[in-house]
Amino acid sequence: MSEITLADVEDAAALLSGITTRTPVERSGALTGVAGTPVLLKCENLQRTGSFKLRGAYVRLSRLTPEERARGVVAASAGNHAQGVALAARELGISAVVYMPRGAALPKLAATRGYGAEVRQEGADIAGALTAAQREAAATGRVFIPPFDHRDVVLGQATMGLEILDQVPDVRTILVPTGGGGLLAGIAAAVHARGADVRVVGVQATGAAAFPASLSAGRPVPLEGMSTIADGIAVPVPSELTLGIVRRHVAEVRTVSEEAIAQALLLLSERAKLVVEPSGAVGAAALLDGSGDLEGPVVVVLSGGNVDTLVLHRILRHGLVAAGRYLQMEVRVPDQPGSLAGLLGVLAETGSNVVSIRHDRTAADLGVAEVQIGVELETKGTAHCHEVVTALREAGYGVVFQSVR
Template sequence: MSDSNPGNEGSSPIRLAAIEQARKLLDGVSACTPIESSASLSAVVGATVFLKCENLQRTGSFKLRGAFTRLAALSEAERKRGVIAASAGNHAQGVAFAARELGIECMVFMPVGAALPKITATRGYGAEVRLAGEDLAQSIDLAKAEAATHGYIFIPPFDHPDIIAGQATLGLEVLEQVPDVATIIVPTGGGGLLAGVASALHLSGSGARVIGVQAEGAAAFPASLAQGMPVRLAKMATLADGIAVPEPSELTLGIVRDHVAEIRTVSEEQIGEAMLFLNERAKLVVEPSGAAGVAALLGGAEGLEEPIVVVLSGGNVDTLVLNRVLQHGLVAAGRFMQMIVRVPDRPGSLVTFLTALAETECNVVSVEHERTSSGLAASEVQIGVKVETKGQDHQVEIISELKRLGYEVAFPALEQA
C-alpha cells in the first residue's frame, strides 16, 4: 500500500508547490503547533515518541489549515455567493473561522447530536448553524442540496486538493521539528489529514512510514482499500465523532493507497485509555478522535521504527463526553470497578462486607443498599458498590478475596453519564 519512490510528484495529485503556497497563506492564521517529547509514552511502548499537539491549534483542531486554504482560493465572485459546509464540529469551526477572517458569509449543517460546545463555537465564529441530519453523512447530503438550491459554494471536509494541501502543511512542520522522523501516526476519518501528511512526506523525499488510525466502529478505509473504491459504511458507532466518516473519497483513497503504509483500528476502550493517559501523564486534553493515534500506539509498537510522531488531531471535547470516556478509560485500565453482591438481610451484613473491602485496600466511592430488586429473596439484600482500584492485578485480588469469604460477585455494565 505504501509508495516506494519518495519525491516523485508524478504519482501524486498534490504538488509540493501547492503545499508550500498553503503554508504561506496560513502564516499568521494557523499556528505551528508544538511537538512535545513524551517520556512516559516512550517508556510504555519502548520507543522514542513525540506528540504533535494539533489539539492546541486555533479552533482546536487541524481543520483550520485546510478550510482556510480552500476559502482563500475562491474567486471574488465565489466569495460573494457564500459558503456552506457540513461537519460534526471541527471542520465547522475551521470553515466558520476562515469565512469570518475572509469576510465570507457562512452556513454550516451539523448533525442533531453534535456536541454543544462545538455548536456554540461555530456560531461564535459567525456562522449560521443548522442542526439537521442524524449523522454526518446526512448532514453532508443536506448541505449539498442547500448549496445546489441557493448557489452557495460547498466546502467539503476532505475531498478537495486545496483542503488536502492545507492539511499537508502539518506534515512539513513535522519534518522540520523531527527531521529524522521514521513513523508518523495519524487519526483518520475521511482521510484528508492522512492524505495531506502522506503527500507532504512523499513529495519532500522523506522515507518515513505513515500510518492511519480509525475507530473500529467507523473504519471505512480497510474495506475501501480492499475493494479499490470508496465503500460506504452502512452504520457507524463511535464516540470519536471527528473521525466518524462513512466513506473516503476517490481522491483521498488514491493517495492513501499509494503513500500510506498501513491502516490500524482501535476500540472505544483503547481510545478511552489513550485519553486517560494523555490527561494524566501528558497533561493534555484531547478529544476521542484526536487520541486515536495514541490508542493505536498503546496497543503495540512492534515493527514501528523510531522516532515516532503521533498526531493529536483535535482537542474539542464536550465536558460530559470527556467525563464519560475517562470513566471508561479508568475501567479499561483497571482503575475503577463496579460490583454487586447479595448478603443476608440482617444487622451487620453491610458493615462486614465493607470491612472486607477495606482490607483489600480499594477505595469505596459509593454504596447502594437495595432490598426490593427483582429476584431478591425476602431474606436478602443487594449491595452495589463502586470502587477505585490500583490496576487489573489489584482487581483480581479483590475479587478472589471476596469469593474466598463466600460472596458471589456480579458486574453490571458501566453507567452512561
C-alpha cells in the same frame, strides 16, 4: 489529479502564515514505555479552533475567486470542520452558513456561531446536514466547502507534514487519525514530496473503518453502518481523491478498538495533561492496542481537542473500567445490623474507594435473611481488583458477581 509537489505544500503554508499556529511537539514518556521506542505527540489539539481543520478550510477559502467570495460559502459538519470554515470565513470576510446535525454538541454549536458563521441545524446526523448544505449551495449559489474532498483542503492539511519534519527531523513513523482521509493524504504526500524516508500510517476506529475495504477494492467502498465514540472520524467512505493519494503514499491503515481509544484518552489526560477528543486519540490508541512493531521515533498526531465535557467524562470513566481501575461486584451478607459496616471495613483495609453502593432484598434467589449489596469501587488496577475480591472471600463474604476489566 496531478501529484502534490513540495512547492504546492509550501505555497499552502505561506497562505496559512499568521492564521494557524505551529503547534508544539511533546515527548510522551508513557507512550515511549509502551512502544519501546521514542514517541512524540504533535499537539494539533492546541491549534486555533481546536483541530487541524482550519488549515484546509482556510487554504480552500483563500483561493476562491472574488465572484465566489461574494456568493459566500456553505459547509456541513458536526464540529471541527464547522469551526474551521467559520473562522476562515471570518478572517477572509466571507459570509458562511454551516449546517450541523440537530444533536450536535452545544459547545461546538456555540464555538461555530462565535466564529461568525450562521449555524442551521438539520438532519439527525451528518448525512442529513450534508444533504441540506448541498441543497443550499444549489439553491443560492454559495460555494460548498467539503471537509476533505478537494485538492486545496488536502494541501492545507499537508502543511502539518512539513511542520513534523522540521520539528522531528529523524522521525521514522507518523500515526495519523483517519476519517475521510484528507489529513492522512496530505501528511503522507508532504513528507514524501520532501523526500523523507518516513512510514505514514493511518489509524481508524474499528467501528468506522472505510479505508481497509476501499484500499482492497481499489475504489471507494461505502460502509453499511458505523458505530464509534470517535465521531470526528466516522466517515462512511473516502473520496476518489483521498483514496488515490493514500494508495500511493501511505504504508498501511490500522484499526483500533473502542476500549483502546478510551484508554488513550485517559492516558493523555493523566500523563500528558492534554484534552483530546476521541478521534484525535486514535494514534495513541494504536500504540496501546499492541502496535509495538513501529520504527521510532514515532510521531502521533493528536488531531483535535473538541470534546463535550459530558462526553469526555463518560469516555474517561469507560477508560478507567477498561484499565481495571473500577470494580463492580455483588456481595451477599446477613440481613442484620452491622453487616454493611463490616463489609465497608474490609474494603477500607484493601485501600479501595467506594463510588456507589446499593441494597437488594428482593432478588428471587436470596435467602430470607440475606441482602445483596452492589458495590462499585475505584481501584489501582486489575491486580488490586483481584486483591479486593480475595480479601472479601477470606473474610467470609460471598462475592456472587464481579466485573474486573
